[in-house]
Amino acid sequence: MRTVSFSQPQTHRFLNQNFVNTFDNTTGDPTSGKSIWHQPGDPSGMCIRGNGKQNVQTLFLTPSGNIFHVATGFLSPDDLLAESKFAFQLFQKLNREPQIDGNDVVEAHRHRIESAGYPKKNVQQASPVAQMMNQGFPQVSGNVIKDVPFFGSNRPGNFMDLMIRQQILQDQKFSIQYPLMSWEQFERDPKTLVGNGQSFFSSSSSGNHR
Amino acid sequence: MSEQKQTFVIFLFASLIIGCLGVGNLAGQERERTWTSADRSAKIKATLSQYDPETGAIQLILSDGTTRSIFREMISTSDRRYLRGYLKRETSREEIIGPESSPATFPLFGIQWVPDLSQALQLASGRTGKADDRPVMCFRVLGDLRGPM
Numbered sequence: 001m002r003t004v005s006f007s008q009p010q011t012h013r014f015l016n017q018n019f020v021n022t023f024d025n026t027t028g029d030p031t032s033g034k035s036i037w038h039q040p041g042d043p044s045g046m047c048i049r050g051n052g053k054q055n056v057q058t059l060f061l062t063p064s065g066n067i068f069h070v071a072t073g074f075l076s077p078d079d080l081l082a083e084s085k086f087a088f089q090l091f092q093k094l095n096r097e098p099q100i101d102g103n104d105v106v107e108a109h110r111h112r113i114e115s116a117g118y119p120k121k122n123v124q125q126a127s128p129v130a131q132m133m134n135q136g137f138p139q140v141s142g143n144v145i146k147d148v149p150f151f152g153s154n155r156p157g158n159f160m161d162l163m164i165r166q167q168i169l170q171d172q173k174f175s176i177q178y179p180l181m182s183w184e185q186f187e188r189d190p191k192t193l194v195g196n197g198q199s200f201f202s203s204s205s206s207g208n209h210r
Numbered sequence: 211m212s213e214q215k216q217t218f219v220i221f222l223f224a225s226l227i228i229g230c231l232g233v234g235n236l237a238g239q240e241r242e243r244t245w246t247s248a249d250r251s252a253k254i255k256a257t258l259s260q261y262d263p264e265t266g267a268i269q270l271i272l273s274d275g276t277t278r279s280i281f282r283e284m285i286s287t288s289d290r291r292y293l294r295g296y297l298k299r300e301t302s303r304e305e306i307i308g309p310e311s312s313p314a315t316f317p318l319f320g321i322q323w324v325p326d327l328s329q330a331l332q333l334a335s336g337r338t339g340k341a342d343d344r345p346v347m348c349f350r351v352l353g354d355l356r357g358p359m
Binding site for chain 2: 006007009010011012013014015016017018019020021023024025026028029041054055056057058059060061062063064065068081084087088089091092095183190
């Protein structure tokens with residue numbers, strides 16, 4: 001998974017130039033999922049966006065340790081670049097203000113999901129699944145959020161598309177509901193982002209059960 | 211050698227060293243210049259800090275020390291020509307002295323990583339104030355990024 005997400009030079013350049021990059025091993029965390037062991041050199045398997053949300057989360061934080069954007073589960077290199085660009089532009093906006101304001105985080109995420117076709121009045125109301133059931137399942141036209149219309153038409157899509165859209169929406173809603181949550185608070189209760197479920201991640205047949 | 215000549219030789223040698231250090235410093239840093247918007251309606255004086263040719267992201271340092279991020283599409287054609295020159299200079303500099311790297315980071319999968327979040331947050335805080343702050347990307351994952359996971 002990591003070897004795929006971090007496989008493109010333009011993603012490397014953007015992250016190296018604009019972010020301080022770090023990682024956190026969630027082994028032992030009760031909310032983390034299950035996985036099959038993979039070495040970095042193992043062949044990568046087929047993944048779709050959002051696979052294994054309990055196993056991997058990409059979090060974007062201010063230097064004071066407040067989370068202002070998240071993307072859960074597997075991200076393709078294009079998805080990672082798109083999420084990083086959104087996060088960088090949002091950070092620039094936040095940092096220009098005398099004091100970083102959670103309302104700006106909320107507005108930026110609201111605007112993002114509205115631009116992606118999700119009705120404004122429903123952003124904080126009914127569950128995304130219920131909304132999609134009412135208005136039809138559009139087909140996925142790309143893997144970057146701006147290319148994924150939530151309600152492009154009423155034509156039937158497939159269940160995977162629905163899952164991807166739902167997860168993207170839930171990630172944005174986390175930032176709307178908990179803008180600028182501190183890292184410490186998040187670590188005490190990651191369920192606010194990853195839920196109570198236990199995801200199992202396996203992207204190739206090699207390796208041992210963990 | 212007379213005392214006067216000795217003093218002159220020492221002065222000349224010291225000047226040469228200071229001069230070399232100055233040139234070395236200039237080699238890695240761009241000069242302040244005027245940047246013009248693509249529609250030529252706005253101009254700002256700033257120094258180029260970073261440029262990513264793949265994404266088009268440009269980081270400028272303004273005269274007052276604050277930073278501003280813009281994209282290539284937002285600037286004039288002459289500024290874009292300047293960026294091409296900058297890339298050539300950077301490439302030749304890296305061939306001579308190698309890419310810059312911070313001792314606190316290590317490379318893996320093409321990314322420079324800081325091994326823990328508290329260090330990352332420290333590094334992200336600007337040295338000269340809020341304007342230099344950078345965001346942190348934290349890859350929170352089950353397992354060891356450097357080994358099996």
